Amino acid sequence: RGRAMAVRTRKLVIKPFREKPKVPTDFEDESWRKLQVAVDAIALRQPINMSREELYCIVEDLCHHNKGQGLYLRLRDACARHISRQVSELARQVSSDTVFLSAVERTWSTFTEQTLTIRSIFLYLDRSFALHNPNFAGIWECSLELFNTCLGEHGELEARITKALLRTIEDERSGASINSTLVRNVMRMLSALQIYERCFEEPFLRESRVFFSGEGSRLVEATAPAEFLVHCENRLTQAVEMATHYFAPCTRRPLLHAIEDMLIKPHTSTIVSKGFDQFQAANRTDALRRLYLLFQRVDRLEEVKAAFNAYLKRLGLELVNDDQREKVVVQEMLTLKAAADATLRSSFSESDMFRRAVKDAFEYTLNVRGNRMAELMAKFLDTKLRGEKGVSDYEVEAQLEQLMVIFRFVHAKDVFEAFYKKDLAKRLLLGKSASFDLERSMIAKLKSECGSAFTNKLEGMFKDVDLSVDLMIHYAEARADSGAEDKRDVNVQVLTTGYWPAYPPSSIVFPSDLAPHRDHFVNFYTTKYQGRRLAWQHSLEHCIVRAAFPSGRKELDVSLFQTTLLLCFNSADTLTFGDLRTRTGLEVDELSRTLQSLACGKVRVLRKEPKGREVSESDVFHYNAEFTQKLFRIRINSIQAKETSREVEKTHDSVKRDRQYSIDAAVVRIMKSRKVLSHNLLLSEAMSQLLFPTSAPDVKKRIESLIEREYIERDEDSPNTYRYLA
Known part of the structure; x- marks a missing residue:
């Protein structure tokens, strides 16, 4: 077993100094001497005989002993001496702009490098003294102030820097290659010294406005408008690049304003007057696009819009006022509208301002002749809806859509409706329509554009056609129930007077072979619909006539007027014009046109003496026994009276x-x-x-x-x- 042992401990006691240690009397001066040697060595680019850590500790000791203010003032004086020497050496430089700016760059680079080194040594002074004393700037700021003061003392030096920079920029504008890094570094120096605006920006912008004013006046007369626009665009691009690479951010907008105000804006009227129509005629969408973007910058788009509007009006008036082009004017207006829309998309950003210019131009040109264009549009539609060889329904539908675009600009829509209704009636009743689907599609478009009141009668016409189909089904059933022996097909279309155009009555001796069929239908209809009255439109009727020729039997698809004439030759092979007029009761003009279709056209089932293309009242007509035709059913088109x-x-x-x-x-x-x-x-x-x-x-x-x-x-x-x- 162990025994407890007593352990004796010793305590270390540190007693304070009886007297506070005294700072040597030469402490401040001796410390500064060491620091000054280091500062001078740095400024003269010589080796330092002490480490930076030792120098930093000296600065720290001085600050701890409340010597910061004296140290700061001594450092400022030393820096001022060295900066003054460096700036004086720079001022003595006599050389070209590039060499001089290189010297400026080196001086600045040396200054910043030395200042940062000195600041790292005196960092404790900077943070413990300068930072907390508002009357004393930081070491870096103080050095900049000293550099700036020295530049001010050498007033010609600032002017030389400004002129050298301006001449260098002018060289670049003239196409010469410059040292962009050098220019950028000098600009940064001016910005750091806070003399950028005074020393460079203000004189640069003044010089730029003078330069661009002179350049604009010279080039607008010496170059083509398209080239001038390219030059303006290049100047703007160059300015942006300069602002990005050289200048302070604050210079970019004023420089662009200088180009806009002095190079572009004074010449907008000249550019438009000389170039706009050229660009349009040559389809220079690139030039138009450039024109739009440049004029947008200077708030002069109104001039471009006015030129676009005037151009469209001029072309439109050339088309609509040319009587020789009436057959193609609608198609050409559609082409012009398509071109205007393409320009809107490719060059004018589909701007609402330019859309209004297009609307105004087309609204003016399409109505300048009153009702005429509305009438021509209806005729254009008639041609398209009758069908054209080699044109598909899809293509026709696209053309209908295009027409509706310019139809919106027409004021006399009631005139259009009147002519459209008249032509639609002919297409429906004479079987001239290429497609009922296209017809209904067009009416749907008109209804969407103009409302149901506009298309009420047009829709009523289609309703009559549909009802007539149902009516003929019932009539066929009635004929079958009655046991009628004559099996010839009869098709009657019953039209509502209020929907259809008014047709003049036709005088005709109705063929006796057809009269029973007419009377039978009248009896059927009036029985079914008591109180209604039928008025026959003989000019719209047609028949299938079976004819026997020596070459064989044929079926002739002909009008009622043609049928009446042909039936006359069942009782005689030769008849005079007067004989035929007596037998048919047709008016002279109608009789002449009908005989011309049978004896002078491509299908000649009659012969005329004397031969010729025209029919006169002295002519004699013969049954054509020599008629031959490969087809069994032959359509003989009537010669329509030209619309007088x-x-x-x-x-x-x-x-x-x-x-x-x-x-x-x-x-x-x-x-x-x-x-x-x-x-x-x-x-x-x-x-x-x-x-x-x-x-x-x-x-x-x-x-x-x-x-x-x-x-x-x-x-x-x-x-x-x-x-x-x-």
Whole structure:
């Protein structure tokens, strides 16, 4: 077993100094001497005889003994001396711009390198003294201030730097290659010294405005518009590159403004007047795009829009005012619209401003001749919907879509509707329509664009055609039930008078062979629909006639007028014009056209004496026993009477009457609602409600007519005020 043993411990006691240690009297001076030697060595690019750590500790000791302010002032004086020497050496440089700027760069590089080295040694001073004393700048900031002061003392030095930089930039603008790194470093020096704006930016921007003003005035006359635009674009690109690589960020926008204000903006009118039509005619979408983007920068797009609008108007007027091109004017307007839309997409960013320019141009050109383009559009549609050889339904549908685009710009839509309805009736009743699907598609487009009221009659025409099909099914059943022995097919289309165009009555001696069939149908229809009356439109009827020729039997697809003439030759092989007129009862013009189709066309089932293309009242006609044709069923087209100016005028008169009724209805409707209204307000409100172009005198005439018919009256006390008469 062990025994507990007592352990004696010793304590170390440290007693304080009886007196506080004293700092040597030469401590501050001796410490600075060591530091000054180091600072001078750094400034003269010589080796330092002490380590940076030792020097840092000296600085730290001085600061701990409250010697920071004195140390700071001594360091500032030493730095000022060395910086002054360096700047003075730079000022003595006499050389080219590039060599001089290289010397500036070296001086600055040396300065920054030495300043950072000195700061690393005096870092404790910087953080413990300068940072906490607002009256003393940091070592780096102080050095910059000293450098700036020395530059100021050598005023010509700043001017030399500015001129050297400006000449170097001018060399680059002229196409010369420059030392971009050198320029960038000098610019950074100016920015660090906070003299960039005074020493470079302000004189540079002044010089740039003068330069671009002179260059613009010279080049706009010496180069083509397209080349001038390319040059402007290149200048902007060059400016952006300069701003990115050399200049301070604050210079970019003023420099671009200088180019816009002095190189582009003063010459916009000249560029547009000299170049726009050239670009359009040559389809220079690249030049147009460049024009748009450059003018957008200077807020001058209104000039481009006006030129685009004027260009489209000029081309459009050349087309619509040329009477020799009326057959192709609609197609050419579609081509022009497609080209305008392509330019909108490729060059003008589909801008709403330029869309309005296109709309205004087409609206003007398509209505400048009043109702004429509406009429021509209806005829264009008639041609397309009758079908063209080699054109598919898909292509026709695309053309219909294109037409609807320019149809929107036409004001006289009621004129279009009148002519379209007349042509549609012929296509439906004479079997001239290439596709019912296309017909219905077109009406659907018109309904979508103009509303159901616009297409009500057109849809009614199709409804009549469909009802006629059902009616003929019932008629065929009725004939079968009656045991009729004549098996010849009969097809009748019953039309509603209000939907279809009015057709003039035709005088004809109805063939006795066909009369029983007509009478039988009339009896069937009037029995089925009591109270209704049928009026036969003989000009629209056609037949299948079986004919026997020495070469064989044929079936002839002919009109009723042609049928009536051919049946005359069952009783005689030769008949004169007068004989045929007596037997058929046809008018002279109609008889001439019908005989011409049978004796002078491609299919000649009759012979004419004397021979010729025209028919006269002295001609004699013979049954053509020598007729031959490979086909069994032969269609003999009627020679349609050309649409005379009188017929066109009648259609326009019909539209005019309808417009008068619409004006009357609008005025009465307004007065019924308002009871009392002034002349100007009634005129304005009526014209705003009408869907067709009209004038104030036209409305005034209808107001006078309504007064005469006692729908409204003038106020006795105020002649310019109207009252509604219930």
